[in-house]
Amino acid sequence: MSTQPSSNEPVLAVRRTADNEMGNILNLHPRRILVLGATSGIAESCIRLWAERGENLYLVARNADKLAAVAADARTRGANYVDFAVADLDKTASHPELLAHAINSLAGLDIAYLALGVLGEQPKAERTFDEAGQILHTNYVAPISLLTWLANYCAQRHSGTLAVLSSVAGDRGRKSNYVYGSSKAGLSAFLAGLRNRIDREGVTVMTIKPGPVKTAMTHGMKGSEKFADVDKVAATIVKAIDNKQDVVYVPGIWRIIMGVIKVIPERTFKKLNL
Amino acid sequence: MATPTTTEExxxxxxxxxxxxxxxxxxxxTVxxxxxxxxxxGMLDGIHGGALAVGMGRSYGDVCLLKDGTLLQTTSMNxxxxxxxxxxxxxxEAGITLAQILDFAVPRGFFLPVSPGTKYVTLGGAIANDIHGKNHEAAGSFGNHVPQFELVRSNGNRMLCSSRENPDYYAAxxxxxxxxxxxxxxxxxxKPIVSRKIDYEGIxxxxxxxxxxxxKQYSHVEYTVAWVDCLSTGKNFARGIFMLGDHSKEPGELKISPKPKLVFPIEAPGFMLNKFSxxxxxxxFFHKQMKAHVKTVQDYEPFFYxxxxxxxxxRMYGKNGLVQFQFAIPWEHAKEGTIAILSEIAKSGLASFLAVLKTFGDVPSFGLMSFPLSGFMFALDFPIKEGVTFPLMQRLGDMTREFGGRLYSAKDACMTSDQFKAFYPQWERFARYKDxxxxxxFWERVMGQEGDR
Known part of the structure; x- marks a missing residue:
């Protein structure tokens, strides 16, 4: 392939891709990555890593100013191609047109990365269904609308990776955030089933379960200064996507923590303050 | 897509x-x-007690502090x-650090036009303190290399500032x-470089x-700085090592820097830093360089940072912390002033662990309140000792004033309102541009009682 590396970064991209694929010359091309929810803290950190590798990116988020800044950053860092669309992904009716447009812009799709989500306000969600319904819609209904379209697109082509941000909060409902947790539990269950259906078609479905991460979403939460560093979390996620892992806990310690939390008998668990 | 609600934050x-x-x-x-x-x-809604944008908090005194106020930390706007x-x-964006800029620039063959003693400062902070480096004579201060920026005011005005647009706000x-x-x-x-390496000489x-x-002999060298031993007297008075460097002209590898691994592990007990240690x-340190003159090639990291x-x-200074005394004195009184100040320090019995001597050139700064003036620049760190450190700072500040010099606000925790107004007589004009x-x-302190909020 004849590229003109402007720095040593593209070389890295070539090597990484060759490691993970079969060394086919076509795989030396930049990957086509669609990021949904591109202004979320974890997504933005991943975008920076992909941009530094010279990948092709299509970014979607709701706020035009924020999205323009993230796109400019990706372009400046060395992304091979950056395009973006401003869209409210809560509006599921617009999904097919949006996704088709994104894939046309990228001229195909290698990775779809779904990072949309809200933490919401648990106390408010306990009082009013409106808040609970909003959390469920953004975190569960909207991703499933996107995934239904994307899964069929990828399955027909027998290729692609669908990497989706869920959460450790979905592993067991706790009183402090069970509405958010249940939206992520539903999402994780959906992804497990989808993987069971289309992994055999050559499509990777990846469930990403971050523990608490230091981002705009978690600022001001109790103990947030001890939360995981977003750049380290992003590096783990990007590597896991390279390796086509099924379920990833980040940081890895959360696989053990949630393993313990899941086996606490309900009789005891219901009395805990978690 | 929905970003998280911020009402609770x-x-x-x-x-x-x-x-x-x-x-x-x-x-x-509140950060x-x-x-x-x-x-x-918009983020000011509902807050009271004033606000201040802050980056990495690497200035020394209280220019980056606001007692019982709100600090707007810019480091994730990067x-x-x-x-x-x-x-x-x-x-x-202004919250990016110079370290992050170097990680981007060096592999592409570029370097900072002016490097301070640490790369862990933000772009916004570097402008706000109009920092300087070891190449002041050639390059002036940081602001000389900032053609434009956006300044946002609390009334919502977004102003493009350059020497042509809003030049008064640019300078302020x-x-x-x-x-x-x-x-x-x-x-x-x-500025372009072809190698990470610095051609170094220590004398x-x-x-x-x-x-x-x-x-004088090495006036062609871009970067110069001297470390000075402030404790020795007699024939060793003001002995030191003059350090010189130029970016290597020999093309070399342009990779990014490794992350630092060492962390000073504990707060040292107060007695650890004393005259004897x-x-x-x-x-x-003086004899680490065994020969009177060494010439070598080194990476830019140990040279600049x-x-x-x-x-x-x-943390080496313990939980009491340290104060820095950094002055500039014009050539006219540079030598006598520096000797007088060093003698005063020696008399006090306080020891400065870090003493750095540089010269400032005559490239004018763009800033209204910039620190550099053509002459000597001296920076000293002192541990805080009750009853000793602050009176000494007071005396040294007055001496600096007598010698026609000034102190650096970014490093200051001690100057009085009178001293500040004498060092920066343009303060009243500057105050008109304050948000x-x-x-x-810092501002509340140096404005004294009549400080405006």
Whole structure:
């Protein structure tokens, strides 16, 4: 392939891709990555890593100013191609047109990365269904609308990776955030089933379960200064996507923590303050 | 796509102690992270007690502090916005650090036009304090390489500032200690390099005259700085090592720097830094360079940022912290002033662990309140000892004033209102450009009672 590396970064991209694929010359091309929810803290950190590798990116988020800044950053860092669309992904009716447009812009799709989500306000969600319904819609209904379209697109082509941000909060409902947790539990269950259906078609479905991460979403939460560093979390996620892992806990310690939390008998668990 | 709701954020994180690099003073403040260029001034809704944008908190005294106020921390607003490899002009959000800029620029064959002693400062902070480096004679201060930036005021005005557009706000903001508003993004003119390496020379000297002689002999070298042993008297008075460097002209590998691994592990007990331990260190440091003159090639990291190798090195001074005394004295009185001040320090019995001597050239700064003036620049760190340190600072400040010099606000925790107004007689003109919603503990202090909020 004849590229003109402007720095040593593209070389890295070539090597990484060759490691993970079969060394086919076509795989030396930049990957086509669609990021949904591109202004979320974890997504933005991943975008920076992909941009530094010279990948092709299509970014979607709701706020035009924020999205323009993230796109400019990706372009400046060395992304091979950056395009973006401003869209409210809560509006599921617009999904097919949006996704088709994104894939046309990228001229195909290698990775779809779904990072949309809200933490919401648990106390408010306990009082009013409106808040609970909003959390469920953004975190569960909207991703499933996107995934239904994307899964069929990828399955027909027998290729692609669908990497989706869920959460450790979905592993067991706790009183402090069970509405958010249940939206992520539903999402994780959906992804497990989808993987069971289309992994055999050559499509990777990846469930990403971050523990608490230091981002705009978690600022001001109790103990947030001890939360995981977003750049380290992003590096783990990007590597896991390279390796086509099924379920990833980040940081890895959360696989053990949630393993313990899941086996606490309900009789005891219901009395805990978690 | 939905970003998280922010209604809870402001209420959940209460005031907590916030320290500058000197760890003195430490004041409680509520820290609100600024993630996006559009966050200010909307993020001021519901707060009272004033606000101040802050980056890495690497200034030493209280220019980056606001007692019982709100600090708008810009470090997650750190995106790269554009880069033109032909002109070397980088556009980036103000919370990006110089370390992050170097990680981007060095592999592309570019370097900072002016490097301070640590790379862990933000672009916005570098402009607000109009920082300087070891190449002041050739390059002037940091603001000289910032063709334009955006300044946002608390009334919502977004102003493009350059020497042509809003030139008065441009000048007031460079070196304006963050008081004129919030810088959201800025342009920085980088300079081309062909290697990470620095052609280094280290030369021992004894006394100010030898320092000046070396300085003259090596006037063609871009970067110069001297470490001075302030404790030795008699024939070793003001002995030191003159350090010179130029970017290597030999093309070399341009990789990014490894992350530092060492962290100063504990708060050292107060007695650890005393006259004797520092005298021992100084003797070892002076003779570490065994020969009177060494010539070598070294990486830019140890040359520009030797102390960055140990993160949190300020813990060495214990929990009391340190104060820095950094002055500039014009050539006319540079030598006598420096000798008088060093003698006064020696008399006090206080020892400075770090003493750095540089010369400032006559490239004029763009900033209204910029620190550099053509002459000597001396920086000294002192541990805080009750009843000793602060009276000494007072005397040294007055001496600096007598010799026609001034102190550096970014490093100051001690100057009085009278001293400040004498060092910076243009302060009244500057005050007209201050954003009414913004203030700092430094400003409140040096304005004295009539300080305006």
């Amino acid at each position: 402001a209420t959940k994180s209460g005031p907590a102690p916030f320290e500058s690099w000197g760890r003195y003073p430490a004041y409680n403040a 609100l992270p600024m993630h996006w260029q559009g966050d200010y001034p 995106r790269l916005l554009a880069f033109d490899p032909n002109s070397g002009v980088l556009t980036a 903001t460079i070196g304006g200690m963050g008081l004129t508003g919030v810088i959201t993004w800025a342009q920085l003119r980088l 021992q000297f004894h006394g100010i005259d030898e320092f000046l002689a070396i300085k 520092i005298a021992a260190f100084n003797t070892v 030797p102390l960055d190798a140990v993160q949190k090195w300020n 009414p919603a913004i203030t700092s503990s």
